[in-house]
Amino acid sequence: MKDRLRLNEFVHVIEIETRWADLDALGHVNNTRFFTFDESARLDYFGELMRSDSEFWKSRGLILAHIECDFLAQLHHPSRLRVGLRISRLGRSSMNTLAGMFVGEHLIAVTRGVVVWFDYTRQKAQPIPENVRAMIRARERVAPEESV
Template structure:
């Protein structure tokens, strides 16, 4: 596992209150929910870019290629999760994401994913557009690594 993120690493946060339905039989938030939390933060992060563009998901946009999670501490309901989300790297057609889930300043989980900029009409990966790179750069506290 790479170095664990801190709240200071993130320029964007998404607040997530846990729900009773997030819990499993052991009384903690079920591990599958962490991926839903990541999805919610990811979509909110990109919402200003997507806007009301009806073609975004039909013509070109990102697609999730990989996701993983390091579970660091149990989360019990009720809890308020402060989910930091960032893009660590922008490649030619892929982008590496990282999410840090914090409760009262304590890191409880880390998600890492790979997004691919995707041409939905031709079902293939394409280069990340410059306006998308500029959008990401404007949101990040720590500049993402970029492929040359």
């Protein structure tokens, strides 16, 4: 799947300019930065929810349970990275994210994550609300797999 990802599969795309501080001793963007790039795209994806729900991040919201990355090419500075993020699976209380990181049309890295809809007050997972599911379904170009 990772070699076949194309930027046009993603409705949600953000641009990130690399910074000098992103480099490691070898002169390329350090692998840890790709998790930050994913985080930026993920938070931006759910920005609409954050703005419309006054309790988001206070009593309920998302919590990251897992993240992984396939590094496909080195990223050098300066670069303009385009990060596309989509929800690839909706479960009962969790969802899988998929992000493709591109320079031009060239795929540099792929991250996959699992986020859980979480009740911060009770400190436990809860079912993804229907309005959140509807927002995701309406937004995605590639329909997420659904399981309950």
